[in-house]
Amino acid sequence: MSRKLLGLALFFVLALAACAPAAPPTIKIGVNAEITGDIPKVGEGTKFAAEMWLEEIGGQLEVGGTTYPVELVIEDNEAKGESAAAVNQKLITQDEVLVIVGPQASKQAVPAGGVANDLETPMISPWSTNPDTTLNRPWVFRTPFLDPFQGPVVANFVTEEFGFTQAGVLFDVASDYPKGLADFFKEGWETVHGAGSVVAFESFTTGDSDFSAQLTKIIDSGAEFLFTPQYYNEVALIVQQAHELGWNVPIVGSDSWGSAETVELCGEDCYGLFFSTHYAAEGATGATKEFIDAYNAKYGYVPDDVGALTWDSFHIVEQAIQDCGEITGDLAVDRQCVRDAMANIKQFHGITGDMTFTEEGDPIKCAVIVRISEEGKFTFYKQVCP
């Protein structure tokens, strides 16, 4: 008897629960970040910017009059391509995220983008500049400019600034971003100075720390400067070793130099060098300055371009979700909706500049040339717009 009563009671409770309006589904946003591995500072910046955004929105988003709780699922891809793809797989199928922010470096973003596209989940990479990340992938977007733009920007800057005609290039042949950018730079440089004007085009593989053989060869080739599109840990070693070989010419870099740790590892050797990047923290104004100050107050250092681009990416995601109008809880429908909304954003005013998006999901935006000052600060030197 009592068991029957209990069953009856249970039935009513369940029926009531079914009748009550369903709680709005949680919006899960996956973050695929390089937290360990070769470039941990990049992962840290990603995580911090993501958490700042979550704090800014108070852990919830209002979409079409309904408030949805927002949750971040942050996963480490160990700065490996295959891990990044596996992380995306997990975020999409197991954690059932609505949209993914990351990975940052092209080495990770290119394979991870493939997974997101195949599984029809929108993904936006804040930092990947290699064209392959979004090429023929309607589900994949990005926030930074592209390397076919950045390569010639650096080539033209060096030509105008120093008047050099012979270039030396040193890059990691086993990583998508440096390899791609080195090729685009070579193309850009040879367009200006003719074939054969890149007199040394030397490479190494990820994990190397001795670049003396390549550098000696580059010095011997008569190159007037060195372009090296490497990540911050290698930048320190390359610059120091070039100086130890008695080669004190300008060494020019790309947006991968922009980490908060570059100067910490490289020290005085890097002072006075130039690189192209997405924004300059020194002398920033408006919303950019607000972000920098808030980040600095919270984490104790000036955010690098990764942090700023991740911040912009989250706001693009936020806008896309809001443009959607409604989150149904049916992942396939919502993902489609967010993708379409993201593809429909044609103009975006971010802290790393104004962006105009192309059909491929790539923004057209300005690049900044930054000089590392005598205090080790990244100072604005020049802006180059397409």
Next chain:
Amino acid sequence: MDFLLQQLVNALQSGSFYALIAIGYSMVYSVLMLFNFAHGDVFMVGAYIGFFVSGGLLALDVWEVIGLPVGVQLGLILVLTLIVSMFLNALVGMAVERIGYRPLRGAPRASAAITGLMIGIILENGNLALLGPQRRAFPELIPTVTLQLGDVSLTNKKIMIVVVSLLLTLAFHQFVRRTKWGMAMRAMAYDFVVVPLMGISINKIALMTFALGSALAAAAGILFGIAFPVLDPNMGILFGWKAFVAAILGGRGSVLGAGLAGFLLGFIEIFVVAFFPSTMRNLIAFGIILLILTFRPHGFFGEPYSAQLRL
């Protein structure tokens, strides 16, 4: 000509690290007939120990009280760092032997090899868990002085690195050749079954072998930190593999052989880049090594029968 001389200097420095790490590999391989695949990571641990010891010594207040000139003070810190780190890393090596290998003394050799790989992974990830993934900048113990000889650039660091590693190689060669302990090691390398019956404790010799190898790895780690002041938890993997190749190239049972093979590997790597496209470096460099091993399967100094000696 200057180009070749400069590359020669580069090769000497590059080979110094391989030599020191290869000796550790070679000694364990000779005495216990096992490949200690954790050795590259022991090198990494040595570099980190050096990082903390030198950082700690630099932060001491004592220096102001003593009031030494800056140069002497840094030199003293460097020597102290080397000694203390080598000692501490020897303890790490002994722990690896005691915990990782001794329980597997009678087990099939594949088990020991796998244990080595696992210990390596534990050391890498233990470091990652304890210290976090960020890179460490090794403190500058020697202010760089660049010397120009014609078009060849030498730094005081490079000279010191090459000299220290040569001295250590020779010292260990002499130790193995001339001391009673060294003789015990050589005897063990000669016959692993009979020698213990003569009253030589295999466990003691094994511990000593690991301690010596790890001390050398710590020296290599500190020299590495001085030359390439960016440390990360995975720095030992690639170096470990290459030093392993050098140890095989040197031949079983020869400290000097392993050391020389380390330098040879440095030369091959650097000069392949000097004359071929650097994209093909590893392909050509290790192709050459494969060729050498085809004609000298026991390495340069290995005894022909040593591979079938035991088990």
